Amino acid sequence: MPRLSYLKALNRAIGDEMERDPAVCVLGEDIGVAVTYATAGLLRRFGRDRVLDTPISEQAFTSFATGAAMAGMRPLIEFQIPALLFLAFEQIANQAHKFSLMTGGQTRVPVTYLLPGSGSRDSWAGQHSDHPYSLFAHVGVKTVVPATATDAYGLLVTAIRDDDPVVVFAPSGALGVREDVDLAGLAPVPLGSARIHRAGTDVTVVAVGHLVHDALAVADELAGTVSVEVFDPRSLHPFDWAGLAASLERTGRLVVVDDSNRSCGIGAEIVATAAEEMRLVAPPRRVTRPDGAVLPFARELDLACQPTRSQLRAAVEKSVGAG
Amino acid sequence: MTAAAEPSGLYRTVALIRGFEQRAVELVRDGVIRGGIHPCTGQEAVAAGTCAALRPDDVITSTHRGHGHVLAKGADPARMMAELAGRSTGLNQGRGGSMHAADFAAGVLGADAIVGAAVPIAAGAAWAMRQAGADRVALAYFGDGAVSQGVVLESFNLAALWRVPVVLVCENNGFATSMRPADTMAGTVVGRAAAFGIPAAVVDGMDPQAVLDATTGAVERARSGGGPTLLECVTYRFDAHHTWEHTARPRYRTDEEVAAGTARDPLEIQGARIPAATRATIDAETAELLDEAVRFALAGPHPDPATALDHLYATGLRPRAGAL
Numbered sequence: 001m002p003r004l005s006y007l008k009a010l011n012r013a014i015g016d017e018m019e020r021d022p023a024v025c026v027l028g029e030d031i032g033v034a035v036t037y038a039t040a041g042l043l044r045r046f047g048r049d050r051v052l053d054t055p056i057s058e059q060a061f062t063s064f065a066t067g068a069a070m071a072g073m074r075p076l077i078e079f080q081i082p083a084l085l086f087l088a089f090e091q092i093a094n095q096a097h098k099f100s101l102m103t104g105g106q107t108r109v110p111v112t113y114l115l116p117g118s119g120s121r122d123s124w125a126g127q128h129s130d131h132p133y134s135l136f137a138h139v140g141v142k143t144v145v146p147a148t149a150t151d152a153y154g155l156l157v158t159a160i161r162d163d164d165p166v167v168v169f170a171p172s173g174a175l176g177v178r179e180d181v182d183l184a185g186l187a188p189v190p191l192g193s194a195r196i197h198r199a200g201t202d203v204t205v206v207a208v209g210h211l212v213h214d215a216l217a218v219a220d221e222l223a224g225t226v227s228v229e230v231f232d233p234r235s236l237h238p239f240d241w242a243g244l245a246a247s248l249e250r251t252g253r254l255v256v257v258d259d260s261n262r263s264c265g266i267g268a269e270i271v272a273t274a275a276e277e278m279r280l281v282a283p284p285r286r287v288t289r290p291d292g293a294v295l296p297f298a299r300e301l302d303l304a305c306q307p308t309r310s311q312l313r314a315a316v317e318k319s320v321g322a323g
Numbered sequence: 324m325t326a327a328a329e330p331s332g333l334y335r336t337v338a339l340i341r342g343f344e345q346r347a348v349e350l351v352r353d354g355v356i357r358g359g360i361h362p363c364t365g366q367e368a369v370a371a372g373t374c375a376a377l378r379p380d381d382v383i384t385s386t387h388r389g390h391g392h393v394l395a396k397g398a399d400p401a402r403m404m405a406e407l408a409g410r411s412t413g414l415n416q417g418r419g420g421s422m423h424a425a426d427f428a429a430g431v432l433g434a435d436a437i438v439g440a441a442v443p444i445a446a447g448a449a450w451a452m453r454q455a456g457a458d459r460v461a462l463a464y465f466g467d468g469a470v471s472q473g474v475v476l477e478s479f480n481l482a483a484l485w486r487v488p489v490v491l492v493c494e495n496n497g498f499a500t501s502m503r504p505a506d507t508m509a510g511t512v513v514g515r516a517a518a519f520g521i522p523a524a525v526v527d528g529m530d531p532q533a534v535l536d537a538t539t540g541a542v543e544r545a546r547s548g549g550g551p552t553l554l555e556c557v558t559y560r561f562d563a564h565h566t567w568e569h570t571a572r573p574r575y576r577t578d579e580e581v582a583a584g585t586a587r588d589p590l591e592i593q594g595a596r597i598p599a600a601t602r603a604t605i606d607a608e609t610a611e612l613l614d615e616a617v618r619f620a621l622a623g624p625h626p627d628p629a630t631a632l633d634h635l636y637a638t639g640l641r642p643r644a645g646a647l
Contacts (some may be wrong), residue, residue, distance in 0.1 A: 009553040029499075029500065029502070029558055030500045030501045030502065030573075032501065033501040033574065033575050034573075035500065035501065035571075035573060044446075053501075053502060053507075054507075055468070055471040055499070055502070055507035056438045056439070056468040056469065056471060056472055056507070057471045057472060058471065058472075059473050060471075060473065077572070081436075083436075083437065084437075088438065093486040121358070122356050122357050122358055123357035123358030123409065123420060124417060124422075125358065125416075125420040125421075125422055125423055125436065126419070126423060127422065127423070127435070127436035127437055128422070128435075128436055151584055188528065252434040262642075262643055262645055282345075287646045288632075288645045288646070289645045290632055290643060290644050290645045291640045291642035291643045292635065292642050293635075293642065293645070294631060294632075294635060296360070296417065296419075296632075297406075297409055297415070297417060297418055297419050297420030297423065298409030298410070298417035298418070298420075298625065298626050298628075299357050299409060299419065300409075300625055300626060300627075300628045300631075301418070301574075301626055301628060301630070303628070304390065304628035304629075304631035305631050305632070305645065306645075307645060307646065311645070311646035312646075314646070317645060321343065
């Protein structure tokens, strides 16, 4: 079977959807030369009418896509840098997201916002290292964080076909992930449907995005002493609460590993909902960035602010010890 | 006239920036500087000429391609190099890196990694300095890619409306990453200024003296209450948008085009204006200074991870850790 990288999966998903649906178009900065690779080859295949290299005018082209969507197109916007979402937050959260309700259902805004390289890269410092997926889940924009190449393909296809705005975070920590896949078997993955990468009976580890791979590594390390179930929500809003409840029926213990700032991060919502509604025999725990973290430039400082495997392992062991 | 504004002073600044960037690119290749840099090689005349027209108590804001601005305004090259290498001895104690170098003692309010974001910051600082009764001015650098950002145009309006003592310097280096002005810009840069009633001029951004002369007039206007001026300094980016290109090699300009673009070199233009012996002396002194800067950077300690969120709040508020 061919090896598929996460980045190639994103590229393939966009290309396949553009082939399938002439309403799909792509906007973004430097997408013609494809500096992120996600749009590689698209300009040559589909031409300038459907692959629009934009000026550096994020606020304008984000709502430009909203207008195009309201008039029948299905745009995908690539943002090179996660912090550009702060710049275009008004256009996404306060405009695109609100039009379905405010118009009494007269319109829909099928725009996909793709972030190839979210979270920390290698020392890109304070303004290029954020991972604001919780912010979008909080305001209610559909929010997706794929962990694997297959899911990157399937979730991006679903996002493009979805009739609402969807933000797709492709964590930089996952972009290099490769897997053997049957290309003919690639398929859409529904939103709100979690994936259990590894079944277990002692602790459920909910891992977001690239941290799924860290959770699997920790589960391996602990095999023989603790049976860890690795639960990948895949989409954070909507969230597969029924799937999490079923997992906790089996394990009764919960640890969330989440690359958000701790306060008001998605990990807080997961822990709170589990505490309110699900079976827990031990206090739930979170492994996250610190409260309100701004990632410093120096590599040691950058790494010190991100969740680590050793922190996750300690949290899992505490959870078992407490139960 | 200050020493930096003498012909030999302009050459010294251009040579300093050129040599600094050469060494920084090498340190990126060696893995000492993480995250890569946006080299300003070829654009030194803009930094040298503009900063030579400023006083030490004037301030600047810069961009992701800001090493030249920071050095020309007077930051210590050794501490600048240490910052790029992520050391505690750096200008920002290793917290900012290439895209966020700041030196408030030298009037560098900081480089910014979001295109166009620092223009209103410069305008606000200029306004506050005037409110305080000083005749200090602020100078904002931004690229050709920034002139279609709403925030930049909104800043033009505020600066003109309130006659803010700010000088707006557009470094038109021909490329916004891979995109050319012809593909991204309706109208012109100076036309944007004209729409707000801001005096504007196109300047030869490869000639340090021409940049100095134009900036001197703009600074005088700002200092005397005449409000903002925009200077479009037309230059050429000799090197990559980002050192990432040295390996990835995206194709958005041909070798022939680069050869034509680099034919006029600010180092040679200004070097030809001073005696050969003077030039040789400056070159030797600059090389020594920069070799020492690299030694200083490499000798600096890496910051302690336990201090990762020091300075997060000015009040010293300490955040909770990430794992409990």
